Amino acid sequence: MPDLLPYLRADLIAAGQFFHHRGWVPATSSNFSARLGAQEILVTRSGQHKGRLDENGFLRADLQGMSLEEGKRPSAETGLHALMYQRDAEIGCVLHTHSVNATVLSMRLDAVTLEGYELQKAFPGIQTHEGQVVVPVFANSQDIPALAAEVAAYLDMHPETVAYLIRGHGVYTWGATVADTLRHIEALEFLFECVYRQLLLDR
Amino acid sequence: MPDLLPYLRADLIAAGQFFHHRGWVPATSSNFSARLGAQEILVTRSGQHKGRLDENGFLRADLQGMSLEEGKRPSAETGLHALMYQRDAEIGCVLHTHSVNATVLSMRLDAVTLEGYELQKAFPGIQTHEGQVVVPVFANSQDIPALAAEVAAYLDMHPETVAYLIRGHGVYTWGATVADTLRHIEALEFLFECVYRQLLLDR
Amino acid sequence: MPDLLPYLRADLIAAGQFFHHRGWVPATSSNFSARLGAQEILVTRSGQHKGRLDENGFLRADLQGMSLEEGKRPSAETGLHALMYQRDAEIGCVLHTHSVNATVLSMRLDAVTLEGYELQKAFPGIQTHEGQVVVPVFANSQDIPALAAEVAAYLDMHPETVAYLIRGHGVYTWGATVADTLRHIEALEFLFECVYRQLLLDR
Amino acid sequence: MPDLLPYLRADLIAAGQFFHHRGWVPATSSNFSARLGAQEILVTRSGQHKGRLDENGFLRADLQGMSLEEGKRPSAETGLHALMYQRDAEIGCVLHTHSVNATVLSMRLDAVTLEGYELQKAFPGIQTHEGQVVVPVFANSQDIPALAAEVAAYLDMHPETVAYLIRGHGVYTWGATVADTLRHIEALEFLFECVYRQLLLDR
Numbered sequence: 001m002p003d004l005l006p007y008l009r010a011d012l013i014a015a016g017q018f019f020h021h022r023g024w025v026p027a028t029s030s031n032f033s034a035r036l037g038a039q040e041i042l043v044t045r046s047g048q049h050k051g052r053l054d055e056n057g058f059l060r061a062d063l064q065g066m067s068l069e070e071g072k073r074p075s076a077e078t079g080l081h082a083l084m085y086q087r088d089a090e091i092g093c094v095l096h097t098h099s100v101n102a103t104v105l106s107m108r109l110d111a112v113t114l115e116g117y118e119l120q121k122a123f124p125g126i127q128t129h130e131g132q133v134v135v136p137v138f139a140n141s142q143d144i145p146a147l148a149a150e151v152a153a154y155l156d157m158h159p160e161t162v163a164y165l166i167r168g169h170g171v172y173t174w175g176a177t178v179a180d181t182l183r184h185i186e187a188l189e190f191l192f193e194c195v196y197r198q199l200l201l202d203r
Numbered sequence: 204m205p206d207l208l209p210y211l212r213a214d215l216i217a218a219g220q221f222f223h224h225r226g227w228v229p230a231t232s233s234n235f236s237a238r239l240g241a242q243e244i245l246v247t248r249s250g251q252h253k254g255r256l257d258e259n260g261f262l263r264a265d266l267q268g269m270s271l272e273e274g275k276r277p278s279a280e281t282g283l284h285a286l287m288y289q290r291d292a293e294i295g296c297v298l299h300t301h302s303v304n305a306t307v308l309s310m311r312l313d314a315v316t317l318e319g320y321e322l323q324k325a326f327p328g329i330q331t332h333e334g335q336v337v338v339p340v341f342a343n344s345q346d347i348p349a350l351a352a353e354v355a356a357y358l359d360m361h362p363e364t365v366a367y368l369i370r371g372h373g374v375y376t377w378g379a380t381v382a383d384t385l386r387h388i389e390a391l392e393f394l395f396e397c398v399y400r401q402l403l404l405d406r
Numbered sequence: 407m408p409d410l411l412p413y414l415r416a417d418l419i420a421a422g423q424f425f426h427h428r429g430w431v432p433a434t435s436s437n438f439s440a441r442l443g444a445q446e447i448l449v450t451r452s453g454q455h456k457g458r459l460d461e462n463g464f465l466r467a468d469l470q471g472m473s474l475e476e477g478k479r480p481s482a483e484t485g486l487h488a489l490m491y492q493r494d495a496e497i498g499c500v501l502h503t504h505s506v507n508a509t510v511l512s513m514r515l516d517a518v519t520l521e522g523y524e525l526q527k528a529f530p531g532i533q534t535h536e537g538q539v540v541v542p543v544f545a546n547s548q549d550i551p552a553l554a555a556e557v558a559a560y561l562d563m564h565p566e567t568v569a570y571l572i573r574g575h576g577v578y579t580w581g582a583t584v585a586d587t588l589r590h591i592e593a594l595e596f597l598f599e600c601v602y603r604q605l606l607l608d609r
Numbered sequence: 610m611p612d613l614l615p616y617l618r619a620d621l622i623a624a625g626q627f628f629h630h631r632g633w634v635p636a637t638s639s640n641f642s643a644r645l646g647a648q649e650i651l652v653t654r655s656g657q658h659k660g661r662l663d664e665n666g667f668l669r670a671d672l673q674g675m676s677l678e679e680g681k682r683p684s685a686e687t688g689l690h691a692l693m694y695q696r697d698a699e700i701g702c703v704l705h706t707h708s709v710n711a712t713v714l715s716m717r718l719d720a721v722t723l724e725g726y727e728l729q730k731a732f733p734g735i736q737t738h739e740g741q742v743v744v745p746v747f748a749n750s751q752d753i754p755a756l757a758a759e760v761a762a763y764l765d766m767h768p769e770t771v772a773y774l775i776r777g778h779g780v781y782t783w784g785a786t787v788a789d790t791l792r793h794i795e796a797l798e799f800l801f802e803c804v805y806r807q808l809l810l811d812r
Contacts (some may be wrong), residue, residue: 026798030790036349107725119232122232186230197303200809225429404609522716538794595635599709607808
């Protein structure tokens with residue numbers, strides 16, 4: 001089997017550069033992952049700037065989020081990535097970014113409800129602007145296993161979910177490939193800016 | 204006759220890169236076209252990111268919007284491009300972009316009326332800031348032929364129209380050349396940002 | 407005497423690229439000039455995009471704003487540039503840009519009054535944030551000689567003026583060199599964004 | 610001992626280019642420094658554009674902020690840099706930037722209080738979003754020694770401080786390395802934009 005790792009790593013590095021250009025990965029926030037196999041993922045290391053990643057910015061981990069490389073520590077939030085790969089064998093990438101709008105909206109709303117936007121069609125299985133896409137907001141926590149359990153319970157009840165926010169902390173989304181997941185981030189950030197601008201006009 | 208296609212394609216690729224830099228073509232939204240001849244246009248294919256187009260991102264279509272290349276599917280909205288080329292032999296380019304401001308304004312207004320802006324002179328035949336430029340908003344629809352018929356009826360009544368919005372979906376504009384139409388997009392997006400900022404101050 | 411023209415032209419081309427990156431020269435708006443000698447200036451031609459200027463984007467004109475190059479038409483607003491070179495032999499550059507904030511503020515205010523900003527020190531002769539810098543707004547007009555006369559009368563009364571706005575049309579500023587005038591534009595645009603953001607909070 | 614100077618200078622030049630891209634160092638505002646040794650710092654010269662620094666844009670100064678290079682004048686605000694190096698031998702870099710948000714917030718608030726933001730963890734010693742990070746605002750003054758004394762008195766009382774604002778003038782922050790301090794600027798600017806957007810929604 002040809003080695004996927006260099007291709008996936010290059011895609012995640014490029015995604016990070018694009019996000020940094022837009023201001024969505026400030027300081028050492030955010031983390032990215034992609035599936036290497038049935039039981040293995042590639043994930044960004046702790047403490048890296050995600051807009052300036054290189055080969056050393058990643059490690060291999062198992063689907064419990066434990067490092068498979070001695071001496072390399074995964075990001076604290078790797079458990080939230082691992083959760084998605086455990087839940088669905090079709091998921092090939094998870095991206096967590098940290099934009100101003102994701103932060104501000106998540107501190108004011110319990111969910112961001114998208115309706116009437118053509119760009120909702122950027123998400124899988126959505127053919128029209130007429131439905132609703134609900135992006136739930138979870139309270140922030142430094143206890144990642146507890147947060148992962150809360151997310152899992154929500155996803156069990158709402159399997160159509162395409163993304164979620166953590167309060168004051170940013171967005172998580174996933175997809176079959178890095179390109180698909182990047183498209184979700186781009187659509188979500190566009191829609192969050194629309195929602196923020198609408199909120200300002202609504203007051 | 205020298206082949207126009209590579210030149211028009213290069214111009215549309217460059218336009219897409221510029222729009223992406225500004226955030227006006229998120230995810231796989233937007234589509235671009237240019238006239239190749241009396242009965243033929245070049246148009247972006249379905250599902251492409253318009254900020255990262257290459258030679259494979261286009262197909263030739265007839266003025267009914269049907270693909271002239273086997274196995275290549277035009278974007279669903281090609282009918283809205285074809286409409287303009289059918290109506291006016293002088294039209295050489297149609298650009299549809301999808302910005303935050305075009306989205307937000309089209310969800311709140313029935314038309315964007317521009318008045319007193321020097322930049323109105325960027326549109327053909329306008330010599331002063333003193334008149335009004337009206338950009339109508341049409342309800343969004345996944346039924347493109349019905350939407351095209353509605354646009355055509357409006358343009359019959361208002362032949363001076365330089366652009367229109369589809370609600371929650373973005374802007375369409377056209378011109379003799381790619382450069383002219385790009386200038387219209389740049390002017391429209393500038394003016395939409397002005398209108399949004401004015402609306403915020405007006406509340 | 408060594409030929410200044412290629413150096414000044416290169417500086418104005420680079421200034422235009424920077425302004426375009428910031429969105430301050432949309433479509434074919436804006437115009438730039440620099441002094442070539444006691445009776446001669448270099449000025450952008452009509453109809454050029456100021457973010458993509460090349461050697462052909464300029465012409466030499468006299469201090470009345472008349473072209474010194476057969477077949478090359480100066481921008482309509484060259485008279486507003488010529489006015490400044492006539493008034494003050496120390497002026498070596500005039501820049502007119504066209505930003506969203508300059509447009510919006512000029513449509514709502516009769517003058518933009520800057521006070522308490524450290525960046526006021528970017529203007530010549532200002533050593534503290536404590537004074538006031540007043541940027542007057544003139545009504546827009548397609549009659550450039552009339553507008554130039556109005557500006558001249560104001561400057562006679564207010565010789566400390568560093569810049570002025572034309573309503574819905576953008577800002578003019580000037581300086582001894584292209585670098586100085588570029589610094590004024592950068593400071594003005596920064597301060598206009600501050601003023602707009604303050605206005606939003608003040609409502 | 611290998612010479613640190615070229616490395617630190619290159620890091621500060623790159624930091625300035627990044628800040629300029631974001632619009633945080635307009636005109637000749639802002640200044641940067643890094644520690645060269647126990648009694649010596651490298652600091653930007655007066656009058657330079659901080660987004661286009663080269664080797665000539667710096668000078669060596671002592672911890673009193675006096676130039677160690679004949680004929681090169683330090684920026685007026687070097688005293689605010691020197692203060693930090695005097696106070697703490699662990700400080701290796703001080704960055705002062707000048708953004709729209711830092712300017713606007715500092716003109717309306719007596720302190721910017723950050724609470725509930727995950728990105729607070731970008732600052733040293735902070736492990737959770739649950740505490741408060743207070744960024745005090747000092748009145749602007751052209752009397753730098755007086756301002757430095759006021760800052761020093763505040764820091765004596767509040768040693769946990771990570772940054773401060775000067776009214777209408779921008780932000781100062783510091784860290785062990787250029788990379789650490791750059792991370793603080795990026796986090797502060799992100800959080801200031803969040804706070805501004807929250808203020809708009811709160812009115």
